Amino acid sequence: MAKASLHTAANLLFFTLIGTAMLAITFELTRDTIRQSEENERKKLVVQIAPAASYDNDIMKDTGQVASDELLGSDEETMVYRGRLKNEPSIAVLQAIAPDGYGGRINLIVAIHKDGRIGGVRVVSHNETPGLGDYIDIAKNKWITVFDAATLESHKERDWKVKKDGGTFDYMAGATITPRAVIKAVHKAMQYFALHKEEIFEPVQDETSGKEKTK
Amino acid sequence: MTSQEMKDILWNGLWKQNTGLVQLLGLCPLLAISNSVVNAVSLGLATTLVMTLSGSAVAAIRDVIPNEARIPVYVLLIAVLVTIVQMLMNAYVHSLYLVLGIFIPLIVTNCIVLARAESFASKNGIRASALDGIAMGLGLTAVLTILGGVREILGKGTLLSGLDLVFGESAKSLVITVIPDYHGFLIAILPPGAFIVLGLLIGLRNWVNLRAEQKVRNATAPAALSQPA
Numbered sequence: 001m002a003k004a005s006l007h008t009a010a011n012l013l014f015f016t017l018i019g020t021a022m023l024a025i026t027f028e029l030t031r032d033t034i035r036q037s038e039e040n041e042r043k044k045l046v047v048q049i050a051p052a053a054s055y056d057n058d059i060m061k062d063t064g065q066v067a068s069d070e071l072l073g074s075d076e077e078t079m080v081y082r083g084r085l086k087n088e089p090s091i092a093v094l095q096a097i098a099p100d101g102y103g104g105r106i107n108l109i110v111a112i113h114k115d116g117r118i119g120g121v122r123v124v125s126h127n128e129t130p131g132l133g134d135y136i137d138i139a140k141n142k143w144i145t146v147f148d149a150a151t152l153e154s155h156k157e158r159d160w161k162v163k164k165d166g167g168t169f170d171y172m173a174g175a176t177i178t179p180r181a182v183i184k185a186v187h188k189a190m191q192y193f194a195l196h197k198e199e200i201f202e203p204v205q206d207e208t209s210g211k212e213k214t215k
Numbered sequence: 216m217t218s219q220e221m222k223d224i225l226w227n228g229l230w231k232q233n234t235g236l237v238q239l240l241g242l243c244p245l246l247a248i249s250n251s252v253v254n255a256v257s258l259g260l261a262t263t264l265v266m267t268l269s270g271s272a273v274a275a276i277r278d279v280i281p282n283e284a285r286i287p288v289y290v291l292l293i294a295v296l297v298t299i300v301q302m303l304m305n306a307y308v309h310s311l312y313l314v315l316g317i318f319i320p321l322i323v324t325n326c327i328v329l330a331r332a333e334s335f336a337s338k339n340g341i342r343a344s345a346l347d348g349i350a351m352g353l354g355l356t357a358v359l360t361i362l363g364g365v366r367e368i369l370g371k372g373t374l375l376s377g378l379d380l381v382f383g384e385s386a387k388s389l390v391i392t393v394i395p396d397y398h399g400f401l402i403a404i405l406p407p408g409a410f411i412v413l414g415l416l417i418g419l420r421n422w423v424n425l426r427a428e429q430k431v432r433n434a435t436a437p438a439a440l441s442q443p444a
Contacts, residue, residue: 019295030306037309
């Protein structure tokens with residue numbers, strides 16, 4: 001009886017080891033490719049909203065950390081991409097979180113030119129209802145481009161709302177909670193940028209993303 | 216494996232024991248992912264791949280594992296294979312991976328995979344088990360595709376939307392707008408829509424089956440009667 005149990009246990013252990021080895025090998029083989037595709041995915045979005053003419057530095061490597069802030073909706077440090085033209089700050093890509101989406105948090109990136117003009121907004125990840133609230137995703141709908149070129153001057157305080165609430169932004173009938181959350185988050189990110197413009201571009205960290213590179 | 220056995224395996228997987236319509240196993244992904252054709256086909260094929268691999272793996276080791284430890288070993292094997300498929304997809308078909316997202320790890324919990332390992336692969340050879348995996352997987356894929364198609368047309372008025380997420384921007388032109396200026400019918404996209412359409416599909420399959428049986432009976436009955444005469 002005891003012998004049979006031991007035999008069974010040894011068998012299980014054997015297959016666990018084989019399984020672990022297979023997973024470890026696949027993980028090693030795919031790790032670099034996966035990291036590459038994830039980085040490409042984020043870069044694709046950044047490139048979409050930061051016009052190529054607006055910077056001449058390597059925006060993907062000129063990154064900085066900004067402390068958590070209520071205006072960004074963040075509760076930890078977030079990364080900001082910084083674009084410069086002839087070494088002068090020109091555009092920043094901030095990460096902002098809309099905490100009050102219909103399905104929880106909506107992660108956004110917002111590109112803002114130095115003069116306070118929005119370069120573009122993209123949704124990085126969200127949990128909105130498929131087919132209803134997910135039109136904020138550029139892959140599904142062009143809605144998110146309503147923010148392009150908006151400034152705090154062109155859109156006053158009361159304009160940062162959906163049309164239904166007396167603002168200037170379009171939305172789709174049936175899903176108003178989602179665009180409300182996004183508009184609010186973008187507005188706050190604009191305010192954050194206006195307040196912290198200097199800090200965002202300031203400390204140029206030479207070692208940024210260095211550890212990612214050398215492996 | 217004779218050709219008759221092969222035919223039986225295929226027939227079982229695709230129609231007689233269809234996982235989606237007859238065994239009614241693996242309904243979790245069926246309901247969650249079948250809101251568009253592209254999603255449905257993608258997950259169906261991923262499941263097929265996992266079932267083929269797990270079927271052959273289980274068949275290969277069926278004589279080695281002690282009877283009382285077989286279920287944990289099967290579960291372990293399936294989990295390992297799914298994780299490998301997930302990592303490979305993440306690495307080499309990243310855009311498809313983004314679409315399927317959370318549903319790939321869920322293939323582990325799809326009871327049809329374990330069910331086939333236990334009821335078929337543990338008693339049959341490697342090639343038969345691999346074929347069974349393919350047949351069962353394709354049967355599921357077919358049901359998923361029909362479900363996805365019906366729900367997509369009813370819900371969004373399009374067909375093949377999201378194809379560009381898999382094959383890149385150029386595939387956008389292949390998206391078919393079935394009903395122009397359609398405003399959407401939300402319930403078809405949400406889980407209740409999946410239940411309703413699945414119910415109709417099961418009914419349709421049973422009806423087709425009954426009619427076929429009726430025909431066979433009608434064809435053999437007169438023959439049986441006329442024989443003694």
